[in-house]
Amino acid sequence: MAGSATPAAGTPETAWQAVRALAARPDGAAVRARLDADPGRFARFSHRGAGLLLDLSRTALTEAVLDALLGFARARGVLAFRDAMARGEAVNVTEGRAALHMALRGPPGAFTADGEDASAAVHATLAAMRGFTEAVHAGRIVATDGAPFTDVLNIGIGGSDLGPAMVTRALWRPGAALRAHYLSNVDAHAWDELRARLDPRRTLVLVASKTFTTQETMTNARLVRAWLAEALGEDRAGAQMAALSTNLVATAAFGIPAERVFGFRDWVGGRFSLWSAVGLSVALACGWDGFARLLAGARAMDAHFLEAPEAENLPLLLAATEIWHVDALGYPARAVLPYDERLARLPAHLQQLEMESLGKRVTLAGAPVAMPTGPVVFGEPGTNAQHSFMQLIHQGTTPVPVDFVLVARPDHGHAESHRILLANALAQAEALARGRSEAEARAEMKKSGLPVAEVDRLAPHRTFPGDRPSISILLPALTPESLGALVALYEHKVACLGAFWSINPFDQWGVELGKQLAGGILPVLSGNAGASDAATAAMIAEIRQRWR
Ligand code: F6P
Secondary structure, eight states, X not given: OOOSSOOOXXXXXXXXHHHHHHHHSTTTTOSHHHHHHOTTHHHHHEEEETTEEEEOTTSSOOHHHHHHHHHHHHHHTHHHHHHHHHTTOOOBTTTTBOOOHHHHTSOTTOOEETTEEHHHHHHHHHHHHHHHHHHHHHTSSOOTTSOOOOEEEEEOOGGGTHHHHHHHHHHOOTTOSOEEEEEOOSOHHHHHHHHHHOOTTTEEEEEEOSSSOOHHHHHHHHHHHHHHHHHHOGGGGGGGEEEEESOHHHHXXXXXXXXXXXXXXXXXXXXXXXXXXXXXXXXXXXXXHHHHHHHHHHHHHHHHHHHSOGGGOHHHHHHHHHHIIIIISOOOEEEEEEESGGGTTHHHHHIIIIIIHHOOOBOTTSSBOSSOOSOEEEEOOTTGGGGTTHHHHHHSSSOOOEEEEEEEEOSSSOHHHHHHHHHXXXXXXXXXXXXXXXXXXXXXXXXXXXXXXXXXXXTTTTOBOOOOOEEEEEXXXXXXXXXXXXXXXXXXXXXXXXXXXXXXXXXXGGXXXXXXXXXXXXXXXXXXXXXXSHHHHHXXXXXXXXXX
8 A cells, every 4th residue: 555654746747657657567457366466455455434444456456556546646636625625715616616515514613615604504504404304203394284294205306306315215214204205307207107196285395406497397396386286275385395495586486485495505516415405305204313314424434535644545545546447447437336225326326426527528727638537427236237237347348347335234134135135246346356267168168068169169258358347335234324424435536536637526517508408499399489400400390290
């Protein structure tokens, strides 16, 4: 592992050349040989923080590679960027804002932004959220007919949906005070499906939108409001709604009373907003204690990120490993496989967190980036993934590094099922790293009695190249604390990667063009305007022939 004394930073160019030189060696990408040569690899390439264990031993990292990557981190000022972020500086340079999601789970007085105590506003909102949650659970805040709520519906999209939906999926347990539902897509089939399961007289509706202008969310909010109004009366619909937003003017214009608006500041990015008022559905569905423990887990990871030495710093090591895979070895994608069904929505959350943050092609200074940035991120829970895309990861032409997320202790009593689940996860990691050589494939087929001609014919198909890297993250159990730490780990990895690549991980201009064009195409679909793009015009003509 890298030495404990921190050497001075070289230039980014020389530091990067040192990394590249190691990757260019004939054994630069070797994983199997490293595992075989060194049974102590796990001990030296696994690290602990905030209750999590991160195993990097099934990669081609060596001490020399890590030293070089940490040298590159120093040259790019990765930890200086972390410190600037924690000081509340405007690290989101294209929007002139801080990125202070750590303040959302930090202790009182810990963070400032624009010279103000950022934590004070956070804790005032947390107190209001807690009061509201406990009043709903105690039956002091009830539906308009005086009966308790049974369901909460969160309307939001992107960061106003994915984080809370993922956490609720992971932490909700039968017997909880409320069932939670999430409506994100503007496709009204989604609303029709939900509506069939919900009773307007028992449903508390949250409209979650940082801007309160997002077309999909506002369209759905109007549909749902009309549904409430039809059942309760126009004047009573607002009484079963609350808003989670930074835009208090728009929430008032929508008719949501001020005492039902839970705010946050613009220094909370949408994909980092789970810990803010946007997490209210989590608190309502999983209990205030569950939400508070989630924040505590994230806070523990924040402390680790801010304090752990660079050679043991989990987010920094995870980011450095990504640089190694994406830039040094040229692997353009990564899969996330949680081996826990309750984490089924984790890949979706990470897709937004990572790809919206790191899908950038220019540096902070506006120049084209010199190296590939954010990889494609995708995933599914194991073991389902094994029967889906894992074929390509084992035998496709380009290695796709995998993040395995394992949970040691289940919350069910079916020990054999859990053993099978974990055995599969461990087997996948082993198979990717070790592969099966042609000689091994031949020997196995011969042993099973296949004729020589068949062995010859099938040997190439049954050979696994191996040297396919993976990392594993072990949670002791799926608790609010371990989940909070896990999500915060990925958030901080994203911030580190932003600094490694000198890109802004906190803006998302790339989503704007499509939004603008959709506004122009809407009247074309209703036949009130002409399209400016010929292919769009032709497709709209086809649609209009079939849907009048
Ligand atoms: O997709 C773009 C985006 O701005 C995301 O960054 C954000 O999470 C999502 O839209 C929803 O935005 P809002 O919370 O403002 O409705």
